[in-house]
Amino acid sequence: MKNLRLFRLLTLLLIGVLWVSRTQAQDAAKEKPSPAATATGKIGKATITVAYSSPAVKGRTVWGGLVPYGQVWRAGANEATTFTTDQPLMVEGKALPAGTYALFVIPTEKQWTIIFNKTAKQWGAFKYDEKQDALRVMATPRKTASMAERLVYEVTPQGLILRWENQEVLVGLK
Template sequence: MKKIFIAALGIIFLMGIPQLKAQERDTTSPNFPKMDASPMDLIIYRDSNNDVIARVLYSRPRKRNRVVFGKLVPYGQVWRTGANEATELTLYKDMKVGDAVVEAGTYTLYSIPKEKEWTIILNQKTHTWGAYEYTDEEDIVRITVPVRESSTNIENLSMTFESASDDSGTNLLIGWDDKYVKVPFKNIN
């Protein structure tokens, strides 16, 4: 009986050792958060000399079988042009947007989507969540750009820069679902 008791105690002890080792690993590992449902992304525009001209920092919500424009993103309302924190645009040199000269600096990029056109807004107030703190008193420039049809479905809100066809600057493309817009940024000579 004594041998059975000692054997059982040994088995229990041996079974507990892997658990102790696993617990040791867990307590030394950092507690990283799960990936955000709308992960943050960054795009950069470089000129022909490889100098950074502009960058956009934004979060990329997913479509997930939802109606995006007119429902998830209501028409006619100021939108943060992404998810989470409002989208930020940094210009590293003065650029012309519409008829306005925009000085190098960081701005919040808001938009007001409509069915056939968007109003694009560059605003002075930065580091904001959503569009809750938006006020047009801080606007630097507003321009209207036409909505274009995408030939493919864009699952996540996406942005990219393309060189202007006449080498006069760049276009910021903003696309989601089956729509996109081009926002022109012109070089100042």
């Protein structure tokens, strides 16, 4: 009798473990709404790394809609996007020391303000403090040749490109 109870208990325990592991595997297989992404590249001797969460358009109007014009945007989803350089850089002709920064953007239809903020670890732009800005530069957005469903960053020899929906902006780096 004891052996039968022990056998039933172990069987139920095994079934429970298998069920939980199967459920977790299914959850892991589901795509996150804004998966984490990284863009890395070299600008001269500097290694640049941009860490961000990549939201999707999902049929929405991004610029001037989901991302309002004239307001600080976290340049991604979830945590603020971070920009790291291991060497000092010139950003649109202005000096930026080596370090890790939160990257924010204030988009408008004609010009975007690109912000490198000293408080790298923060959730979104909810506690953004302009007094912590290390550098602000201006960049001009342009229409893309094709629609980009997900936000993507790219480090090229010319600088950093932010591309999403039907727009992209190049931030010149040297």
